[in-house]
Amino acid sequence: HSNREMWFQDLFPPNMCPINAKTFYGIMFDAGSTGTRIHIYTFVQKSPEILPELEGEIFESVKPGLSAYADQPEKGAESVKRLLDMAVDAVPPHLWKKTPVVLKATAGLRLLSEEKAQALLSEVKEVFEKSPFLVPEDSVSIMDGSYEGILAWITVNFLTGQLSGQNQHTTGTLDLGGASTQITFLPRFEETLKESPRDFLTSFEMFNSTYKLYTHSYLGFGLKAARLATLGALNTEGMSCEKAAFPVSTSNETEVADGQMFRSSCLPKQLEAEWHFGGVKYRYGGNKEGETGFKPCYLEVLKVVKGKLHQPDEIRGSSFYAFSYYYDRAADTNLIDYEQGGVLEVRDFERKAKEVCDNMERFSSASPFLCMDLTYITALLKEGFGFRDNTLLQLTKKVNNIETSWTLGATFHLLQSLGITY
Ligand SMILES: Nc1ncnc2c1ncn2[C@@H]1O[C@H](COP(=O)(O)OP(=O)(O)O)[C@@H](O)[C@H]1O
Numbered sequence: 413h414s415n416r417e418m419w420f421q422d423l424f425p426p427n428m429c430p431i432n433a434k435t436f437y438g439i440m441f442d443a444g445s446t447g448t449r450i451h452i453y454t455f456v457q458k459s460p461e462i463l464p465e466l467e468g469e470i471f472e473s474v475k476p477g478l479s480a481y482a483d484q485p486e487k488g489a490e491s492v493k494r495l496l497d498m499a500v501d502a503v504p505p506h507l508w509k510k511t512p513v514v515l516k517a518t519a520g521l522r523l524l525s526e527e528k529a530q531a532l533l534s535e536v537k538e539v540f541e542k543s544p545f546l547v548p549e550d551s552v553s554i555m556d557g558s559y560e561g562i563l564a565w566i567t568v569n570f571l572t573g574q575l576s577g578q579n580q581h582t583t584g585t586l587d588l589g590g591a592s593t594q595i596t597f598l599p600r601f602e603e604t605l606k607e608s609p610r611d612f613l614t615s616f617e618m619f620n621s622t623y624k625l626y627t628h629s630y631l632g633f634g635l636k637a638a639r640l641a642t643l644g645a646l647n648t649e650g651m652s653c654e655k656a657a658f659p660v661s662t663s664n665e666t667e668v669a670d671g672q673m674f675r676s677s678c679l680p681k682q683l684e685a686e687w688h689f690g691g692v693k694y695r696y697g698g699n700k701e702g703e704t705g706f707k708p709c710y711l712e713v714l715k716v717v718k719g720k721l722h723q724p725d726e727i728r729g730s731s732f733y734a735f736s737y738y739y740d741r742a743a744d745t746n747l748i749d750y751e752q753g754g755v756l757e758v759r760d761f762e763r764k765a766k767e768v769c770d771n772m773e774r775f776s777s778a779s780p781f782l783c784m785d786l787t788y789i790t791a792l793l794k795e796g797f798g799f800r801d802n803t804l805l806q807l808t809k810k811v812n813n814i815e816t817s818w819t820l821g822a823t824f825h826l827l828q829s830l831g832i833t834y
Pocket residue numbers: 443444445446447449477518519520588589590591592634735736737740809815816817
């Protein structure tokens with residue numbers, strides 16, 4: 413399960429390559445809230461005058477994410493080590509010392525206590541330092557949410573060829589993680605620049621251009637955080653909605669509110685179960701006697717998103733790339749092919765949410781949260797961001813066989829800062 417035998421090796425046997433073609437590598441870890449992923453990128457510089465080309469990627473992932481090891485940081489670092497061993501095999505030994513390795517953590521670690529997050533990061537740093545790779549300063553850190561959006565936007569628009577040449581028609585990006593969600597696009601209207609909150613606009617330099625982007629990361633609005641919010645399982649008194657998304661446990665495991673049962677019309681009527689998340693145990697179930705189905709569920713979910721997000725007018729008519737949980741839930745319900753992805757309209761999510769929520773018995777074997785997840789995605793897109801029913805969403809996991817992840821943008825940025833290239 414790797415792209416190690418790269419297609420170009422057959423096309424250009426080593427002895428046919430231009431004499432000065434240079435290959436180099438970059439290793440980027442994505443420490444997400446639900447899993448840790450390694451991306452090993454290969455670049456080829458065909459001649460010194462031109463920019464190197466991205467040649468391929470090796471990708472692997474493990475679950476759960478680092479934040480699940482909040483109380484066992486060495487075990488967390490061990491999961492990173494196992495992935496890093498793949499890079500030791502993939503990168504030729506004479507290039508180890510020149511190959512940078514970096515890990516950036518997202519919402520899962522943002523929501524841990526400072527102390528636990530730092531313990532995890534320093535264990536990982538130790539693993540890196542014991543490896544044969546180049547360990548830059550600041551190689552293990554928690555990434556700022558706005559970078560997550562910018563770097564994903566860079567990745568998608570680079571892979572679709574929109575960052576080179578003239579006539580750049582960039583596309584906006586939507587990422588739905590476990591704990592946070594990002595929206596990023598290049599504003600075309602003066603209006604958007606004027607009406608957006610200051611901290612939603614960022615200038616970013618890449619490939620000798622400056623991009624003034626609209627981007628925001630909403631912490632606590634990822635799919636799993638939204639489940640807890642919908643269930644009303646967040647003891648929000650005195651807590652910011654961000655921190656409340658994942659109450660941080662002090663002991664090994666806390667039970668919320670003396671085993672209180674959280675019920676929702678978005679869950680199968682007879683369901684009663686437990687969910688362990690962020691070191692906290694939640695009991696949840698369906699509305700045994702009350703209503704279930706799309707209508708009451710939508711009203712419940714609406715409370716979580718309505719009026720909480722900034723709605724830039726400009727996006728209503730444009731199309732966006734969407735990935736992570738947008739992709740997963742669309743694939744789970746056959747809205748798109750799991751391998752190929754596809755193009756959807758916002759209303760397709762709503763149609764599917766109705767189908768699943770109003771026939772919950774038929775779908776409950778998949779995940780009991782399927783109705784809630786699809787309804788949340790519908791509400792987030794329509795009432796949260798303000799998209800129209802017919803807004804087009806391009807769902808993609810890979811473009812030209814490269815993962816559409818913020819990690820590629822982060823690798824370009826890293827190589828640029830190390831003076832290696834770009
Ligand atoms: N590189 C990737 N390839 C495929 N799916 C991914 C990738 N990165 C994230 N995802 C999807 O996004 C989901 C949640 O994102 P995650 O990164 O774990 O949370 P967060 O961004 O909130 O930290 C994952 O369960 C997975 O389905």
